[in-house]
Amino acid sequence: MLQIRRVSKRFEGFAALGEIDLAVDRGEITGIVGTSGCGKSTLLRIVGGLETPSSGSVVLDGVTVAGPRPEVGLVFQEPRLMPWLSVRENVEFALARHPRGQRRPLAEAALARVGLGAVAEVLPQALSGGMAQRAAIARALVARPQVLLLDEPFSALDAFTRFGLQDHLLDIWRTDRPTMLFVTHDIEEALVLSDRVVVMRARPGRIHAQYRIDLPRPRPRTEARLQAWKERILEDLDLAVKTDAPDPEFAI
Amino acid sequence: MSLRARLAASGGAGLVLPALLLALWGALTRFGLVPPNLLPAPLAVLRAFRDLWLSGELWEHIEVTLLRVLLGFLLGTAAGTVVGALSGYSVPWRRLLDPTFQALRSIPSFAWIPLFVLWLGIFEASKLTLIALGAFFPVYLNTMAGIQQVDRKLVEVARIHGYGGVALVRRVLLPATLPAYITGLRGGLGLAWMFVVAAEFMGASEGLGFLLIDGQQTGRPANIIAAVMLFAVFGKASDVALAALGRHFVSWQDSFQSAQERTADAADPSRLQEV
Ligand SMILES: Nc1ncnc2c1ncn2[C@@H]1O[C@H](COP(=O)(O)OP(=O)(O)OP(=O)(O)O)[C@@H](O)[C@H]1O
Ligand SMILES: [Mg+2]
Numbered sequence: 219m220l221q222i223r224r225v226s227k228r229f230e231g232f233a234a235l236g237e238i239d240l241a242v243d244r245g246e247i248t249g250i251v252g253t254s255g256c257g258k259s260t261l262l263r264i265v266g267g268l269e270t271p272s273s274g275s276v277v278l279d280g281v282t283v284a285g286p287r288p289e290v291g292l293v294f295q296e297p298r299l300m301p302w303l304s305v306r307e308n309v310e311f312a313l314a315r316h317p318r319g320q321r322r323p324l325a326e327a328a329l330a331r332v333g334l335g336a337v338a339e340v341l342p343q344a345l346s347g348g349m350a351q352r353a354a355i356a357r358a359l360v361a362r363p364q365v366l367l368l369d370e371p372f373s374a375l376d377a378f379t380r381f382g383l384q385d386h387l388l389d390i391w392r393t394d395r396p397t398m399l400f401v402t403h404d405i406e407e408a409l410v411l412s413d414r415v416v417v418m419r420a421r422p423g424r425i426h427a428q429y430r431i432d433l434p435r436p437r438p439r440t441e442a443r444l445q446a447w448k449e450r451i452l453e454d455l456d457l458a459v460k461t462d463a464p465d466p467e468f469a470i
Numbered sequence: 471m472s473l474r475a476r477l478a479a480s481g482g483a484g485l486v487l488p489a490l491l492l493a494l495w496g497a498l499t500r501f502g503l504v505p506p507n508l509l510p511a512p513l514a515v516l517r518a519f520r521d522l523w524l525s526g527e528l529w530e531h532i533e534v535t536l537l538r539v540l541l542g543f544l545l546g547t548a549a550g551t552v553v554g555a556l557s558g559y560s561v562p563w564r565r566l567l568d569p570t571f572q573a574l575r576s577i578p579s580f581a582w583i584p585l586f587v588l589w590l591g592i593f594e595a596s597k598l599t600l601i602a603l604g605a606f607f608p609v610y611l612n613t614m615a616g617i618q619q620v621d622r623k624l625v626e627v628a629r630i631h632g633y634g635g636v637a638l639v640r641r642v643l644l645p646a647t648l649p650a651y652i653t654g655l656r657g658g659l660g661l662a663w664m665f666v667v668a669a670e671f672m673g674a675s676e677g678l679g680f681l682l683i684d685g686q687q688t689g690r691p692a693n694i695i696a697a698v699m700l701f702a703v704f705g706k707a708s709d710v711a712l713a714a715l716g717r718h719f720v721s722w723q724d725s726f727q728s729a730q731e732r733t734a735d736a737a738d739p740s741r742l743q744e745v
Contacts, residue, residue: 266630267630268626268629268630285629286629286630286631286632288632291630292630294623294626294627296623298623298626298627300624300627300642300645301722301723302646302648302720302722302723303722311628311631311641312631314631314632314633314637341722361631
């Protein structure tokens with residue numbers, strides 16, 4: 219059980235997060251959507267223990283989070299690979315607590331699953347943006363953390379790779395049942411993956427609405443109910459197409 | 471491939487200018503345009519080399535100077551590394567140390583010579599101290615800057631994976647600082663070569679710097695030129711060695727320079743064997 223209790227965050231007087239209250243069950247997948255700058259990354263960084271909240275607290279299985287914890291994994295918004303380590307060594311970087319002999323095979327398997335088996339031995343500078351992000355995902359998944367925080371993990375990827383990795387994430391979830399908190403700017407992605415979608419709004423960052431998505435997985439993207447939720451979330455974000463205004467194309 | 475193209479591609483382009491200068495030098499002395507007591511002919515310099523070599527003097531001078539440079543450089547590097555690491559890693563240490571060292575840095579280093587001689591005598595101690603002082607500042611400054619400039623984002627990656635303390639230093643701070651550190655080492659070595667000359671000007675009885683002074687005082691310009699050439703050769707050779715060692719450790723570095731060199735290498739595979 220992950221509890222975010224009245225968490226707020228100020229940066230030199232600027233209120234990045236208002237007061238966030240969120241309780242996530244073990245093994246639950248929570249998607250977070252919201253416009254740029256509404257504090258999504260900040261929230262994940264606080265849960266990950268990289269940032270201390272200005273007030274409130276994050277409690278994981280009864281223990282207040284005071285710093286990074288081994289059972290919490292985080293995929294950053296950028297790949298952040300160590301440029302001096304090969305792709306495989308970057309993945310092994312997450313396995314410091316594993317016996318030496320296990321690291322290499324585990325890392326290679328994790329890379330194979332994100333389709334990077336062939337470039338395991340090259341340096342990150344030789345990777346494309348999407349490949350680097352997949353390597354970062356492999357690094358976060360390889361240690362099989364109980365809590366997975368993902369900050370727009372797929373946004374640098376093309377649609378085909380993205381769908382593949384979403385399936386991969388669901389596979390991981392089916393076997394390990396990690397609690398997942400993932401930020402995305404793709405509402406459809408949030409709806410297809412999540413048990414719950416949280417909509418955030420800015421100034422200060424706060425939770426505006428929450429939706430429980432109680433559809434069985436796998437969910438087809440074209441599902442009508444998903445489309446209905448999507449419309450509502452777009453409205454929450456003031457992004458809905460105003461149907462009463464004349465379509466600009468015919469408005470001459 | 472034509473000779474010119476091969477020269478250009480293999481880095482031989484750098485030899486063109488020295489060859490021209492040598493030809494000019496030969497011509498000036500050959501036709502008596504410059505008197506030999508000011509500029510001896512290339513052959514006279516070669517003869518000076520031969521005489522110094524046959525008398526066994528040459529190797530003695532080289533050995534003494536190399537040893538001074540090496541010891542002074544190691545001393546300065548050790549001090550620069552420790553002080554630079556402290557000031558780079560910890561803000562309180564930086565506040566304590568950096569202002570003083572920045573102030574010391576603004577003193578022209580040769581101004582220390584009289585004091586060093588007064589305190590340490592004119593023998594090895596004062597010479598090594600001066601050379602160490604020269605090597606110290608580039609190492610200190612680059613080590614400190616290198617640590618300060620380590621990408622905070624990579625440090626966060628390490629923290630989220632449970633690294634801290636020694637493991638964080640070893641796995642992230644050290645490798646991330648290495649390129650700047652090697653730049654510092656190269657700068658330090660260059661200054662060590664510069665300062666060894668000054669050190670050997672202050673009452674040495676052997677060493678390449680002594681050879682310079684002695685050549686001037688005994689009216690043997692060929693010896694002066696021979697010593698200058700040896701400084702050039704050893705200075706360059708030691709820098710190339712250090713740079714190669716550096717490249718070995720930071721081959722991952724994705725800088726403009728390395729990209730340029732990669733393209734040059736790709737253009738001519740024979741270059742790879744030479745380096
Ligand atoms: N270290 C910091 N110092 C000062 N302000 C910060 C800092 N980190 C974030 N902020 C501010 O906090 C707000 C929220 O930032 P955050 O990165 O959490 O947004 P986000 O929702 O992740 O945005 P995006 O979708 O663009 O990634 C922004 O206005 C940002 O400028
Ligand atoms: Mg963000």
